[in-house]
Amino acid sequence: MIDPPALQITPDDEIKRQRLVKMKRTATGMLVLVAALFAVSKYFEPVYPWLAWVRAFSEAAMVGGIADWFAVTALFRHPLGIPIPHTAIVPARKDRIGTALGNFVQRNFLQREIVAQKIAAMKLGERAARWLAEPENSRRLARHVATGLSGAVNVLKDDDVQAVADRAVVSRLRTMQVAPLLARGFELLTVGGRHQGLLDDALRLAARFVADNEEVIRERIKAESPWWVPGMVENKLHDRIVTGVENTLAAVAADPDHPLRIRYDESVQRFVESLRSSPDVIARAEQLKLELLEHPSVADFSRDVWTDVKGRITKYAERLVEDEQAEPDAIERWVSGLGRSVLADPALSAKVDQWVVELVTYAVEHARGEVAQLIATTVEQWDADATSRKIELQIGRDLQFIRINGTVVGGLVGLLLHALALAF
Numbered sequence: 001m002i003d004p005p006a007l008q009i010t011p012d013d014e015i016k017r018q019r020l021v022k023m024k025r026t027a028t029g030m031l032v033l034v035a036a037l038f039a040v041s042k043y044f045e046p047v048y049p050w051l052a053w054v055r056a057f058s059e060a061a062m063v064g065g066i067a068d069w070f071a072v073t074a075l076f077r078h079p080l081g082i083p084i085p086h087t088a089i090v091p092a093r094k095d096r097i098g099t100a101l102g103n104f105v106q107r108n109f110l111q112r113e114i115v116a117q118k119i120a121a122m123k124l125g126e127r128a129a130r131w132l133a134e135p136e137n138s139r140r141l142a143r144h145v146a147t148g149l150s151g152a153v154n155v156l157k158d159d160d161v162q163a164v165a166d167r168a169v170v171s172r173l174r175t176m177q178v179a180p181l182l183a184r185g186f187e188l189l190t191v192g193g194r195h196q197g198l199l200d201d202a203l204r205l206a207a208r209f210v211a212d213n214e215e216v217i218r219e220r221i222k223a224e225s226p227w228w229v230p231g232m233v234e235n236k237l238h239d240r241i242v243t244g245v246e247n248t249l250a251a252v253a254a255d256p257d258h259p260l261r262i263r264y265d266e267s268v269q270r271f272v273e274s275l276r277s278s279p280d281v282i283a284r285a286e287q288l289k290l291e292l293l294e295h296p297s298v299a300d301f302s303r304d305v306w307t308d309v310k311g312r313i314t315k316y317a318e319r320l321v322e323d324e325q326a327e328p329d330a331i332e333r334w335v336s337g338l339g340r341s342v343l344a345d346p347a348l349s350a351k352v353d354q355w356v357v358e359l360v361t362y363a364v365e366h367a368r369g370e371v372a373q374l375i376a377t378t379v380e381q382w383d384a385d386a387t388s389r390k391i392e393l394q395i396g397r398d399l400q401f402i403r404i405n406g407t408v409v410g411g412l413v414g415l416l417l418h419a420l421a422l423a424f
Contacts, residue, residue, distance in 0.1 A: 016393045023400035030407050031069065034061040056418035057411040064410020068403045075399070076388045090391055091384035098379025102372035110368035116361045125342065125352030132339030135332070142332045143317075150317035154310070179285040183275035186268065195268055196261065203253045210245050 038058035041051040073079045074087035090097065108114075131137050186195075252258045274281040342349050379387070392399075 013393055016397070020393060020396045020400070023397045027065070027069070027400045027403035027407070030404055031062065031065040034058045034065065034407060034411065038062055053415065053418060056414045058414075060414020060417070061407045061411030064413070065403060065407035067410075068406030072396075072399045072402055076392045076396075088388075090388040094382065094384050094387050095376075095380045098382075099376040101379065102375035105375060106368050106372035110364050110371060112361050112365050115364045116357050119357045119360050120353065123353055124356045125354075126349050129339040129342035129349065129352065132335055133343055134339075135336055138332050138336035138339070141335055146313065146317040149313050154314065177282070177286065178289045179275045179282040182285060183272050186272045186275070190265075190268060190272075196256075196265070199261065199264055200253060203249050207246060207249045207253075210249075 035058070038055060038061075041054040041058060045051045045055055070079050074084070075089050076091070078084060078087045132141070248260075252260045255261070275285065342352055
């Protein structure tokens with residue numbers, strides 16, 4: 001069972017408590033003073049009739065002071081420990097106060113317009129960019145990120161990472177149909193005749209291959225020719241083959257409408273269509289995909305990638321720790337450059353600020369109900385008496401002025417009433 005959260009005791013609570021006690025004594029002292037004044041004036045009034053004014057003042061002041069003492073005390077506890085109805089309001093209605101406070105915050109503070117206006121005025125994007133632009137800050141950020149990543153990657157077990165990669169990537173690829181993806185890829189490849197550019201590259205490679213391997217071709221022709229064929233004929237045959245191939249490659253490369261290019265384009269289109277609609281081609285693509293994923297080299301590749309990434313992160317973090325004066329590396333330069341780029345471009349800076357506003361307001365808009373519920377639930381779990389004492393520490397000193405004012409105002413009202421009684 002989880003214990004309910006306790007109220008936090010702040011360092012200045014003792015100071016507030018001392019001030020509250022002092023104000024209580026002051027207000028109570030005034031009440032005692034007017035009570036004594038009332039007793040004295042009442043006793044000597046037959047001898048000194050003018051004391052009727054003092055008696056009227058002190059009598060009304062006592063009534064006002066006692067009434068306000070009762071009102072202030074009833075907020076936090078039962079006056080004199082007597083369980084009078086509608087007293088000890090804060091402890092008795094703590095849960096309702098928490099719910100009302102949560103609703104108040106939700107409706108008056110967590111409105112999208114209010115939050116957006118405040119965040120926009122803060123220009124958080126510009127502040128962050130200015131902070132990142134400082135080399136010292138960019139280095140500190142890079143060090144923290146590197147240290148955190150290094151600690152994280154070294155805590156993780158290689159087998160666990162491999163299992164996660166298998167579940168997150170390989171398993172997803174197993175269920176994903178690969179033929180439509182290949183078809184889409186080939187479609188992107190053919191946009192704007194990009195596949196013809198690949199054909200041009202292939203033609204240049206073929207021409208270079210033929211030119212670089214003429215002797216190999218000549219020896220092959222000689223090896224395959226009958227023994228009785230003269231060498232001159234073999235040379236002629238070699239020249240015909242090499243020249244024919246070179247001329248064909250040059251003609252295809254020079255003519256955008258060459259029949260070979262047209263057939264190549266038609267073959268690509270047929271292949272793309274078969275990837276979309278041919279059950280045999282789709283099934284074959286799926287079979288090849290599964291065979292590839294089941295091959296041990298796939299697991300070895302992912303393991304090697306993880307090992308390399310972990311080693312690089314660890315070495316980078318160690319270098320930053322060991323060499324405090326090292327020259328800024330690529331990450332630090334990129335972070336610092338990002339900050340300078342945002343500062344140098346007002347439009348980009350405004351856009352970053354807008355992104356921050358949208359992000360914060362979106363989060364607030366979707367969490368405002370949970371914030372209100374959190375406030376209500378937290379207050380509900382507080383101890384009633386501790387809550388009452390905590391609230392009294394925060395506002396009790398100001399409430400004691402009500403008692404003081406009530407005593408003074410009550411006395412003045414008493415004088416006014418006495419004057420009216422004499423007048424009429």
